Amino acid sequence: xxxxxxxxxxxxxxxxxxxxxxxxxxxxxxxxxxxxxxxxxxxxxxxxxxxxxxxxxxxxxxxxxxxxxxxxxxxxxxxxxxxxxxxxxxxxxxxxxxxxxxxxxxxxxxxxxxxxxxxxxxxxxxxxxxxxxxxxxxxxxxxxxxxxxxxxxxxxxxxxxxxxxxxxxxxxxxxxxxxxxxxxxxxxxxxxxxxxxxxxxxxxxxxxxxxxxxxxxxxxxxxxxxxxxxxxxxxxxxxxxxxxxxxxxxxxxxxxxxxxxxxxxxxxxxxxxxxxxxxxxxxxxxxxxxxxxxxxxxxxxxxxxxxxxxxxxxx
Amino acid sequence: xxxxxxxxxxxxxxxxxxxxxxxxxxxxxxxxxxxxxxxxxxxxxxxxxxxxxxxxxxxxxxxxxxxxxxxxxxxxxxxxxxxxxxxxxxxxxxxxxxxxxxxxxxxxxxxxxxxxxxxxxxxxxxxxxxxxxxxxxxxxxxxxxxxxxxxxxxxxxxxxxxxxxxxxxxxxxxxxxxxxxxxxxxxxxxxxxxxxxxxxxxxxxxxxxxxxxxxxx
Numbered sequence: 001x002x003x004x005x006x007x008x009x010x011x012x013x014x015x016x017x018x019x020x021x022x023x024x025x026x027x028x029x030x031x032x033x034x035x036x037x038x039x040x041x042x043x044x045x046x047x048x049x050x051x052x053x054x055x056x057x058x059x060x061x062x063x064x065x066x067x068x069x070x071x072x073x074x075x076x077x078x079x080x081x082x083x084x085x086x087x088x089x090x091x092x093x094x095x096x097x098x099x100x101x102x103x104x105x106x107x108x109x110x111x112x113x114x115x116x117x118x119x120x121x122x123x124x125x126x127x128x129x130x131x132x133x134x135x136x137x138x139x140x141x142x143x144x145x146x147x148x149x150x151x152x153x154x155x156x157x158x159x160x161x162x163x164x165x166x167x168x169x170x171x172x173x174x175x176x177x178x179x180x181x182x183x184x185x186x187x188x189x190x191x192x193x194x195x196x197x198x199x200x201x202x203x204x205x206x207x208x209x210x211x212x213x214x215x216x217x218x219x220x221x222x223x224x225x226x227x228x229x230x231x232x233x234x235x236x237x238x239x240x241x242x243x244x245x246x247x248x249x250x251x252x253x254x255x256x257x258x259x260x261x262x263x264x265x266x267x268x269x270x271x272x273x274x275x276x277x278x279x280x281x282x283x284x285x286x287x288x289x290x291x292x293x294x295x296x297x298x299x300x301x302x303x304x305x306x307x308x309x310x311x312x313x314x315x
Numbered sequence: 316x317x318x319x320x321x322x323x324x325x326x327x328x329x330x331x332x333x334x335x336x337x338x339x340x341x342x343x344x345x346x347x348x349x350x351x352x353x354x355x356x357x358x359x360x361x362x363x364x365x366x367x368x369x370x371x372x373x374x375x376x377x378x379x380x381x382x383x384x385x386x387x388x389x390x391x392x393x394x395x396x397x398x399x400x401x402x403x404x405x406x407x408x409x410x411x412x413x414x415x416x417x418x419x420x421x422x423x424x425x426x427x428x429x430x431x432x433x434x435x436x437x438x439x440x441x442x443x444x445x446x447x448x449x450x451x452x453x454x455x456x457x458x459x460x461x462x463x464x465x466x467x468x469x470x471x472x473x474x475x476x477x478x479x480x481x482x483x484x485x486x487x488x489x490x491x492x493x494x495x496x497x498x499x500x501x502x503x504x505x506x507x508x509x510x511x512x513x514x515x516x517x518x519x520x521x522x523x524x525x526x527x528x529x530x531x532x
Contacts, residue, residue: 056443056444056470056471056472056475057443057470057471186353186499187353187499188499188500188501190353213470213471213472215473216500255474256472256473256474259473259474259476259477260473260502261477261500261502261503261505261506262502265477265480265481265506266477267474267477267478267481268474269428269478271428271442271444271445271475272442272444272472272475274442
């Protein structure tokens with residue numbers, strides 16, 4: 001994958017470096033406490049690519065979507081580099097691009113207005129002929145009947161939900177599409193079909209970022225996978241590298257691979273710590289068999305065999 | 316001990332479709348049964364009926380030959396849900412959450428990897444994986460004879476999933492507790508279960524259900 005080595009290489013659609021997100025919380029009374037949700041996150045998405053950030057539920061990775069869209073709550077603070085198509089994604093820029101060039105496909109129809117018919121909502125109230133035709137074309141492509149336009153969100157079945165939600169993204173010809181847990185609770189074969197819609201978006205030139213806890217789904221559908229653990233991204237690998245343990249890099253990724261039911265169903269002891277319980281170094285060090293004192297200092301990322309890893313001993 | 320579902324039908328709304336239509340199955344406490352089906356086919360409803368949260372519209376559910384509804388006090392059929400945050404009282408400390416169970420042994424807390432420091436915390440201070448361990452401990456009290464696990468590890472880290480299931484497999488086998496596992500992950504069910512049922516029931520009123528059984532391992 002072109003990493004910008006050529007003279008005329010285009011900047012990636014999305015490039016995030018060193019993202020850090022924390023919250024101010026009141027600790028039962030008037031004591032203020034800072035909670036870190038994301039400590040050090042890097043991810044890059046090129047045009048035409050599907051990239052997944054994979055981490056367990058509740059690990060804070062969903063905040064990534066909100067951070068990109070400029071929708072973090074008021075008590076959150078954020079630092080790090082966010083670049084869209086080569087330039088900084090400032091608050092003002094995201095406000096202009098949100099909903100048109102940068103779209104998020106919501107998790108469920110709970111995001112839709114329950115009091116508005118589907119057609120009107122997706123068209124955002126626009127009634128001109130071009131917009132109406134565009135919606136008809138999109139519905140046709142996703143096998144949605146014309147009558148869906150006149151339905152309310154609560155009338156949709158599960159499968160129709162998903163297709164309607166992705167249609168909202170398709171209306172605008174976005175450059176960056178973000179989907180947070182797009183296929184909750186689905187059988188793998190059904191989920192793969194749903195992911196096919198995102199592949200179509202990527203094939204038309206958009207960069208697609210999927211945030212999910214489902215490693216297996218990511219392995220089967222995206223181009224690259226970024227592994228997220230206790231607030232940090234620890235490895236970035238082509239999806240094909242997940243076919244065997246040897247091609248993976250970080251000890252945590254390898255432990256994940258071995259834990260898959262089809263791969264041995266093994267486990268290492270311990271649990272994923274809270275980000276704030278960690279000190280400076282590698283978040284996985286407390287559970288790692290290869291830990292040394294150097295792991296307690298910040299571990300920089302490096303390129304390795306066509307991917308990236310934050311580990312001193314990966315080879 | 317046997318758990319039987321005899322020709323059970325159930326619908327949530329009076330004029331709605333029947334989620335379960337004349338459904339029958341049985342298992343005993345030495346078995347581990349896997350339930351697989353797409354969403355909407357009645358897996359969670361069946362679990363709720365089996366755990367006594369719902370009463371069937373028609374048919375009956377028998378535990379050891381007696382109607383489940385006749386059991387008073389602690390229900391010997393316990394259920395653990397997909398989202399632990401929704402199954403725990405947010406205003407209780409974790410030690411009180413365990414107290415809701417039936418004399419849960421210290422050993423179980425230890426083997427599930429529950430850190431003693433967590434006992435004093437509130438649910439909002441723990442992660443999903445940590446909370447799920449508490450839900451499992453709570454459901455494994457003295458009087459538990461059957462355990463229903465409805466997608467309990469779907470949202471968890473794969474390593475946590477593996478830890479939890481290894482513990483459960485050992486526990487249910489040692490105590491002869493029957494296990495029903497609902498999951499869309501076939502590879503996981505192949506690891507856990509002695510038997511699997513594919514609940515591909517075409518649900519239309521007044522139609523006989525078809526479901527197929529697969530014996531694995």
